[in-house]
Amino acid sequence: MSILAVSNTTFAQQQDHLAAQIRAGNIVVPRGHGSSQIGLAAGQELNAPDALWDFDPSALTLTVSAGTPRDTIETLLRDQGQCLAFEPPHMQGLLGQSKVGNNAGTIGGMVATNASGPRRVAVGACRDFCLGVAYVDGLGRLIKNGGRVMKNVTGLDLVKLMAGSHGTLGLITEVSLKTQPIPEMTATLTIENLNEVDAVTAMSAALGTPFSVTGAAHVRADRHGAFARTLIRIEGFESSVSYRIEALQNALERFGHSTVEWDQTANADIWRAIRDVDRFHAMTGDVWRVSVKPSDAPKLVEAVQPLDVIYDWGGGRLWLLTQPNTDVRAQMTAGHATLVRASDATKQALGVFHPENALVAKISAGLREKFDPMQKFNRGMMS
Amino acid sequence: MEMPIPNAAIVSRKPALVAKLRAAIGAQGVIDAPEEVKAYECDALAAYRCPPLVAVLPSSTQEVAQVLRICHEMGVPVVPRGAGTSLAGGSLPTADSVILGVARMRDVLEVDYPNRTIKVQTGITNLAVTGEVEGDGFFYAPDPSSQLACAIAGNIAMNSGGAHCLKYGVTTNNLLGVTMVLPDGEIVEIGGAHMDASGLDLLGVICGSEGQLGLVTEATLRILPKPEGARPVLIGFDSNEVAGTCVSDIIKSGLIPVAIEFMDRPCIRATEDFAKAGYPDCEALLIIEVEGSEAEIDDQLARIVKIAKQHNPVEIRESTSAEESARIWLGRKSAFGAMGQLGDYMCLDGTIPVGELPYVLKRIAALASEYGLRVGNVFHAGDGNMHPLILYNANKEGDLEKCEALGADILRLCVDVGGCLTGEHGVGIEKRDLMTHQYTLDDLEAQMNVKDVFDPAWILNPAKVFPLATSASRRGQL
Numbered sequence: 001m002s003i004l005a006v007s008n009t010t011f012a013q014q015q016d017h018l019a020a021q022i023r024a025g026n027i028v029v030p031r032g033h034g035s036s037q038i039g040l041a042a043g044q045e046l047n048a049p050d051a052l053w054d055f056d057p058s059a060l061t062l063t064v065s066a067g068t069p070r071d072t073i074e075t076l077l078r079d080q081g082q083c084l085a086f087e088p089p090h091m092q093g094l095l096g097q098s099k100v101g102n103n104a105g106t107i108g109g110m111v112a113t114n115a116s117g118p119r120r121v122a123v124g125a126c127r128d129f130c131l132g133v134a135y136v137d138g139l140g141r142l143i144k145n146g147g148r149v150m151k152n153v154t155g156l157d158l159v160k161l162m163a164g165s166h167g168t169l170g171l172i173t174e175v176s177l178k179t180q181p182i183p184e185m186t187a188t189l190t191i192e193n194l195n196e197v198d199a200v201t202a203m204s205a206a207l208g209t210p211f212s213v214t215g216a217a218h219v220r221a222d223r224h225g226a227f228a229r230t231l232i233r234i235e236g237f238e239s240s241v242s243y244r245i246e247a248l249q250n251a252l253e254r255f256g257h258s259t260v261e262w263d264q265t266a267n268a269d270i271w272r273a274i275r276d277v278d279r280f281h282a283m284t285g286d287v288w289r290v291s292v293k294p295s296d297a298p299k300l301v302e303a304v305q306p307l308d309v310i311y312d313w314g315g316g317r318l319w320l321l322t323q324p325n326t327d328v329r330a331q332m333t334a335g336h337a338t339l340v341r342a343s344d345a346t347k348q349a350l351g352v353f354h355p356e357n358a359l360v361a362k363i364s365a366g367l368r369e370k371f372d373p374m375q376k377f378n379r380g381m382m383s
Numbered sequence: 384m385e386m387p388i389p390n391a392a393i394v395s396r397k398p399a400l401v402a403k404l405r406a407a408i409g410a411q412g413v414i415d416a417p418e419e420v421k422a423y424e425c426d427a428l429a430a431y432r433c434p435p436l437v438a439v440l441p442s443s444t445q446e447v448a449q450v451l452r453i454c455h456e457m458g459v460p461v462v463p464r465g466a467g468t469s470l471a472g473g474s475l476p477t478a479d480s481v482i483l484g485v486a487r488m489r490d491v492l493e494v495d496y497p498n499r500t501i502k503v504q505t506g507i508t509n510l511a512v513t514g515e516v517e518g519d520g521f522f523y524a525p526d527p528s529s530q531l532a533c534a535i536a537g538n539i540a541m542n543s544g545g546a547h548c549l550k551y552g553v554t555t556n557n558l559l560g561v562t563m564v565l566p567d568g569e570i571v572e573i574g575g576a577h578m579d580a581s582g583l584d585l586l587g588v589i590c591g592s593e594g595q596l597g598l599v600t601e602a603t604l605r606i607l608p609k610p611e612g613a614r615p616v617l618i619g620f621d622s623n624e625v626a627g628t629c630v631s632d633i634i635k636s637g638l639i640p641v642a643i644e645f646m647d648r649p650c651i652r653a654t655e656d657f658a659k660a661g662y663p664d665c666e667a668l669l670i671i672e673v674e675g676s677e678a679e680i681d682d683q684l685a686r687i688v689k690i691a692k693q694h695n696p697v698e699i700r701e702s703t704s705a706e707e708s709a710r711i712w713l714g715r716k717s718a719f720g721a722m723g724q725l726g727d728y729m730c731l732d733g734t735i736p737v738g739e740l741p742y743v744l745k746r747i748a749a750l751a752s753e754y755g756l757r758v759g760n761v762f763h764a765g766d767g768n769m770h771p772l773i774l775y776n777a778n779k780e781g782d783l784e785k786c787e788a789l790g791a792d793i794l795r796l797c798v799d800v801g802g803c804l805t806g807e808h809g810v811g812i813e814k815r816d817l818m819t820h821q822y823t824l825d826d827l828e829a830q831m832n833v834k835d836v837f838d839p840a841w842i843l844n845p846a847k848v849f850p851l852a853t854s855a856s857r858r859g860q861l
Contacts (some may be wrong), residue, residue: 058631059737059767081637114579125579127587128556143829144822149734150766151553151806153542153591154814154821155848156830160555160587164580181637204497210520210608237637237686240679247676293576295497316498316578336581354581359571364583366836371829382582 011052011065015134015142015173022171023140028376030167032067032106036091036113055179057082061131061148063176066108073107077179085180086126087117087271093281095341108172114164117275118215118233121207121313123180127163132176135162137169138372148176161367167378169371183214183235186267187245191258192227194218196298196311199230202255203314204294206232209251211244217274218311230255231270274312277319283308286342288328290318292335303331329354353382384431384812387846387858389478393459397436400457400481404439407449412487414438423464423482427529428472428813430729430783435462435476442487444562444570444600451598452568454481460842461566463594465537466508468529470730471811473541473593477846485536488600491515500559500576502603505536509543512604521606524551527807528719539599542591544807549765550641550674551607553807555590560603563589563596566838576603588833593809594844596837610674613641616684617711618691619665619698623647624741626667629694630764631737633671633687640687643765644670644715647744650722650759650772651714657721660714663698669764670715718761719772725757727777729786730770733797734806737767746796747771754789768806769797795820810848818850827853 022028031037053064053073057080064073070088077083088110097103109115111133116125132146145158162169194202196218203216215233232252234244249258261267273279280287285307292300294315301309301318304326310319320328320337325346328337336354339347356364364382368375397415404413414420415437425432436459441447454461464474464484476482488504494516495501501523503512509530512523526545527533533543539561544553551557560574574586589596620626630643646654646668655662662668669691673683684701691699702708714721722728735743744760751758751773762770771793775786794804794814798821804814818827831849834841834857841857 056736056738058635060634061736081635114584116579120578124552124556127584128552137829141825141829144826145829147734147801147803147821149736149802149806151544151548151734151763151768152803153553153807153809154803154805155810155818155827156595156833157542157555157588157591158829158833160584160590161833163587164584169583181635181639184637201497204499207499208496208521208608210611237679237682239682240675243676243678291577291579291581293495293498293500295495313578334575335577338581356582357572359565359569360573360582360585363571363585363836367583367833370832370836 015136018171018173019136019140019142022136022138022376025376028171029378030108030112030171032109033069033103035097035103035105036109036115055080060179061150061176062179063132063148063174064107065174066106066111066172068107070105070107070110078182081182082179083182084129084177085119085123086129087119087275088115088126089117089275089277091276094277094287107175111163111175112165112167112172118217118271118312121216121316122212122214127160129178130159130163130175131178133159133162133172134174135170135172138374138376142173143170146176150178166381168368168382170377185238185241186233186235186264187241188261188267188270189232189234189245189248189252189258190261191230191252191255194228194230194255196301198255199228199311200294200298200315202230202252203232203311206248206252207314209248211248212236213248215271215274216314219279220308231274233271274310277310279308279310280319280321283321285321286324286326286346287340288320288322288337289340290320290328290335290337292316292318296334300331304328325349384472384815385851386433386477386812387851393479394436396457400453400459401437403453404437404450407453408439408441408446412440412442412446414440423467423476423484426467426469426472426474428470428475428811430777431472431475431812433476433478435480435482436478438482438484440484440487444564447483447564447598447600448568448570450481450483451564451566455567455840455842458840458842460845462844463536463540463598465505465534465540466532468533469537469541469809469811471805471809471813473537473809473811473847475812483598485534485600492601495576496521498576499606500603501606502601503535505539505599505602506534509533509535509538516606517609520609522609523604523606524557525554535602535604536599539590539602540592540594541807541809544768546642546644546763549643549763550639555587557605558586558590558602559605561586561589561599562601564598564600566597566840566843571597574603593811593848595834595848596843611676612680613672613674614680614684614702614708615670615672615711616687616702617662617698617700618669618671618696619663620667620669620694621665621697623667623744625694626669627737627740627764629669629691630740632690634737634765636686636690638673638683638686640671640673640765642670642672643763645760645762645764646715646718647760649757650718650761653721653725653759654714654718657724658714658717660710660717662714665697670711715761722759722772722774726774728772728774729790730772731790731793732768732770732806732808733794733802733804734766734768735797735800735802737764739800739802740764740767743769743796743800747793750789750792750796754785756786756789766806767802791817812847815848816850818848824853831857
């Protein structure tokens with residue numbers, strides 16, 4: 001199913017125009033809607049091309065221009081019973097931006113930030129669903145890599161390199177993505193009042209069962225009197241879900257009594273709130289996104305003493321709310337931490353992205369030098 | 384396939400090279416006798432052979448670093464080798480190169496069930512990784528058909544897939560971290576037991592880089608809990624087109640089978656003659672496997688059968704026991720052997736958009752008859768990864784060249800319908816010269832730029848992946 005919001009010719013013209021601007025221009029900030037920009041960057045903003053897509057539901061593949069709003073694509077997929085399985089978060093609420101108007105986020109921004117939500121622990125991240133990419137590099141060349149098929153090992157995989165590069169290697173103009181059917185049904189098993197060590201142990205146990213857990217998160221008790229909750233999600237066909245929930249309840253019996261949420265709207269709300277870090281929206285403080293080995297998570301949290309924490313990915317991803325200027329990285333020996341929300345001064349002082357070891361930093365700098373020899377893109381954003 | 388002319392100056396320095404290598408890692412790991420290096424003259428693309436100057440088998444990351452440092456200083460090309468099962472010539476040496484094999488590095492370094500990871504030295508075979516954890520109910524998902532022999536090092540280099548990647552993904556989706564030795568001997572750690580990259584996704588470009596960027600000596604892999612059970616259904620159709628539509632309908636329905644395998648008539652016939660699996664006599668045959676509890680399997684198979692029945696299948700055979708499952712898989716698993724009984728064959732692996740399946744099969748048949756060669760098709764239909772097997776006679780003059788020409792036409796066809804040259808075997812030397820059909824020179828330049836960063840001297844596997852003319856100036860062969 002091809003739906004053309006602008007014609008192919010217009011897309012090609014836009015792409016050429018971008019390339020020409022980059023060849024002629026100074027410093028460039030590749031920009032979608034700016035809804036998930038966390039790094040510090042300055043320069044002339046260049047927008048990715050407008051909406052244009054080619055969706056083949058029977059092949060589970062979608063090729064889409066980078067400037068296409070995410071909500072347009074999410075609606076398009078939903079109408080065919082499909083979705084982006086990696087559950088990309090919407091960061092506007094967390095970053096204190098209004099969600100109205102032209103701020104829904106673009107597909108290009110989603111890929112450039114490798115935006116991935118709770119289901120990542122089971123199915124993979126945004127980068128795992130990226131099949132192909134087109135981008136304009138720092139010399140104004142239009143480069144394509146990958147394609148629109150599920151299995152492709154033809155040449156070096158620049159698709160993964162572009163995913164999560166935060167616009168520092170080039171301006172993404174088009175991506176091909178793998179889609180997935182929306183699960184028929186969702187249920188969430190909840191265990192209340194576990195301490196955080198036990199919560200991570202319980203989530204590890206759940207993820208280690210054969211019952212295809214697709215979400216494992218833990219939130220603390222809140223100010224309204226709700227207990228701490230450990231949440232385990234099962235999705236699939238109705239008969240499967242009820243069987244697996246029961247099997248999971250038995251497997252997790254030693255962690256205490258569990259309840260099950262069967263209501264579909266309530267399930268969607270629970271996981272959307274985890275995905276978008278709803279809990280921190282109205283709370284003041286810096287926000288860190290931490291990636292660690294799940295079993296290391298409680299120890300790190302203990303050392304950092306944050307104002308609040310959300311464990312996602314079975315403990316592999318932490319959202320930490322801290323007092324301003326807290327350096328979470330000082331407590332870390334492995335994994336990495338990204339400073340997602342803080343004042344510009346704090347971001348300047350601590351750095352948004354985790355410092356790389358010398359050799360990795362040398363390789364990354366070498367790649368930026370090759371992709372963008374004149375340092376036109378998002379200068380200083382990631383390094 | 385053309386290979387670069389060996390550098391005589393390098394060949395003449397062999398005694399000095401061997402002496403340095405022996406001094407660094409001991410005599411045992413350095414093989415230089417002509418009759419012994421012959422064992423490394425080819426991989427599974429056996430039509431091409433060339434003994435290396437020296438073969439080196441280090442036993443630690445430190446030794447790999449020492450070997451690379453020496454080769455780097457002396458300007459000697461290095462061809463990395465896992466188990467030598469590449470079908471694309473990924474570890475084919477040149478006469479002026481050192482084969483650097485990881486076969487002696489097979490240790491399991493750490494198994495971590497709570498975090499669902501295993502850390503291994505990369506000389507370990509794919510199947511041995513699963514072997515290490517299956518007693519505790521876990522497995523390593525990528526399962527290339529060479530999994531008994533192939534090494535994790537090669538799996539990472541080629542981003543290997545397998546029959547079950549429709550559900551579990553390929554190597555890149557199951558790789559969390561690596562220890563890699565750069566061409567100048569520096570040792571770098573990338574990723575770890577955590578789930579995503581901190582900066583640029585270097586792991587993403589290292590996986591599948593065909594030994595172009597560095598030597599991966601250790602890897603942290605994701606392991607998964609084993610499903611409760613699995614059973615297949617076999618469905619026969621009287622046309623490829625209908626079978627292709629049935630595959631699309633199953634995928635659209637929300638089912639995620641672990642495997643959807645497709646065999647066409649030439650392959651079914653060959654297999655029947657060879658393995659006598661009792662397959663129906665039909666144009667196309669699907670084997671679809673699902674996982675879960677007994678009840679879940681019954682439910683999913685029922686959904687598949689319901690979809691299949693809308694397409695007038697000539698036969699549906701649902702497995703209800705382990706014996707029946709084995710019988711259904713018997714033919715598929717013997718397919719390559721069966722084709723081998725008919726003659727020499729070349730196995731391609733282009734990928735196409737699933738919807739193009741009927742057209743591509745028709746075109747392959749037409750091309751085969753133009754060339755006067757026979758082609759059988761057995762492949763992973765769920766993800767469009769084709770495996771046309773072209774039969775030829777290696778002893779007949781010109782037959783190999785004819786087979787390669789047909790293979791190239793088929794791969795160009797795959798690209799022309801929106802697919803790619805290789806889905807899981809890699810480019811190696813086999814598809815190297817077709818790269819310009821899929822990519823522009825700028826596209827290739829961008830890929831070669833990545834190699835420039837990791838391997839500025841272009842000593843690692845330099846004559847692979849990129850057309851020789853394209854990489855000539857970098858290899859110092861303008």
